[in-house]
Amino acid sequence: MVSGEVAALDDPVGESLRGRHAHLARSVGAAVSYLPGVATFSAVACERTAAGWADLARLLGPGEFADMFNCPVLPPPTWEPVFVLEGLQMTWSGNGRPPGPSDAPDAPDASDASGNGVVELGADSVPEMLDLVERTKPGPFWPRTPELGTYLGIRDGGKLVAMAGERLRPPGWTEISAVCTAPEARGQGHAARLVSALAARITSRGERPFLHVALSNPAAIALYERAGFSTRRQVTFRGFRTP
Structure with a gap:
């Protein structure tokens, strides 16, 4: 298995939505999320963090839930924390x-x-x-x-x-x-x-x-x-x- 495929596991949501699940995706700028009713998982491009969070807010709309997989950067303080779960x-x-x-x-x-x-x-x-x-x-x-x-x-x-x-x-x-x-x-x-x-x-x-x-x-x-x-x-x- 090539290193690029292993690295894909660092952002499994984004890699899925930009690839084999593109038909189930919606996006705005640097943000991408699953269609409503499919999943609540979202991802932002880490290299465009500030813009990504703003794009995700526009994509989801006010007061909506964003389920993030191991995002290395936290959103702005105006975003309300809902849960934190440690896993493997x-x-x-x-x-x-x-x-x-x-x-x-x-x-x-x-x-x-x-x-x-x-x-x-x-x-x-x-x-x-x-x-x-x-x-x-x-x-x-x-x-x-x-x-x-x-x-x-x-x-x-x-x-x-x-x-x-x-x-x-x-x-x-x-x-x-x-x-x-x-x-x-x-x-x-x-x-x-x-x-x-x-x-x-x-x-x-x-x-x-x-x-x-x-x-x-x-x-x-x-x-x-x-x-x-x-x-x-x-x-x-x-x-x-x-x-």
Whole structure:
């Protein structure tokens, strides 16, 4: 992997919006953001910081929310802080359990003892996905978020009990996100199976999986480490309200 592709992880939102997610982007000057209903993530060009924040305020409008991925420079004091969250950015190194064909959706051996298999979730599954997100709180997820990439799920008796999907897509990489399991279905390895299935898809395209996780969630960090992910760097997520 060339150094430019690794550097793309320093600004995964901006790199995604200016590249493979350009069809889901809106921009003003040095600022770029996802379309409403897709995601609240925004980015400003670091080399044009002052102009970038002004451009972002014009892009989003007054009193709107800006979700920033590890922006190295804070906005002007007129911007209202909403949250600060410390986390890790992790990349798949291939040193854990390697993803393989059996992790693909609907593969004959991709089911657990109860017969629940990994399935691809389409537009008709969005209401169920939103309900699962509301119950499990894996992070930002909106009605159009599934347009960012492929989402996989596991059903129990027809009910969606676990899911995970693809989110940011900087050059050479795809982020695994929205990994969640309903409380009544935890402890059955659903999250690990979904992460492996997504990693198999991503690596089959010649890309590398990466993800973000809160430092306050050691169980998730341990799960990702077992799956072959290692920490690239610590990150700080911040949310602001425009003036």
